[in-house]
């Protein structure tokens with residue numbers, strides 16, 4: 662896999678635009694040509710790792726995000742990755758080993774730090790996009806751990822994940838929940854024993870801020886809306902996203918995402934009706950996602966294709982309510 666910017670990892674560029682001045686520092690003017698560039702941001706992971714990332718005597722790496730998890734931010738900030746990819750470490754208090762979720766981009770310093778705590782028993786992957794999996798083979802070589810993903814092509818010496826499978830590792834239970842939509846192979850990892858409410862590692866299905874892209878044609882909006890329902894059904898769990906900060910209430914986040922998606926769909930439906938036969942992807946994108954940074958225009962178009970596909974299925978009577 663090459664290191665070109667991964668279109669499918671774009672956060673919804675257009676929503677960043679629409680948030681305008683209320684956006685939380687996710688500017689559309691960040692470096693876009695190289696998401697692995699570590700030199701462009703003083704606030705990126707390199708700084709964070711320097712402050713909080715080093716393994717101490719306790720083997721604590723990164724930042725605590727819940728009773729059973731810590732996260733280590735990878736140094737790949739950009740418009741597609743927000744601050745960078747969050748690699749998570751799952752480990753019960755007295756467990757001798759840990760589980761790493763999404764080793765992230767191929768960055769030796771990040772991987773060494775990630776491997777410097779408790780021995781890594783298992784590596785899990787939320788989905789195949791390169792900012793989550795580029796380092797898989799290298800990290801497997803460093804740690805000797807198996808890498809497991811839903812897509813067999815992204816496993817290293819491990820079996821593919823199965824929907825609803827329960828894994829016991831790192832001293833705790835981890836349930837696999839298939840949540841296609843952002844990508845066809847997206848999964849979330851449910852930690853029912855993590856604190857009073859449990860937690861869910863949401864990958865790119867729910868982000869810490871903004872909204873996620875539906876990476877058409879691999880991503881699918883009808884599947885995505887169904888996945889939001891599944892996640893909302895888990896209830897008041899803490900959401901631990903692969904980009905951005907943790908969210909206190911998964912159910913509330915799902916409701917917000919769903920409302921946003923439906924509002925956007927209504928907007929697209931209106932524009933398509935107005936344009937009539939002239940409603941090309943480009944033209945609808947121009948109108949719905951005006952003022953989008955050209956660097957992330959491709960992301961806006963991918964999201965638009967997913968929405969147009971959804972509306973076509975709806976018109977044909979096959980889209981789920």
Ligand SMILES: [Zn+2]
Nearest residue numbers: 669670790865
């Ligand atoms: Zn992604």
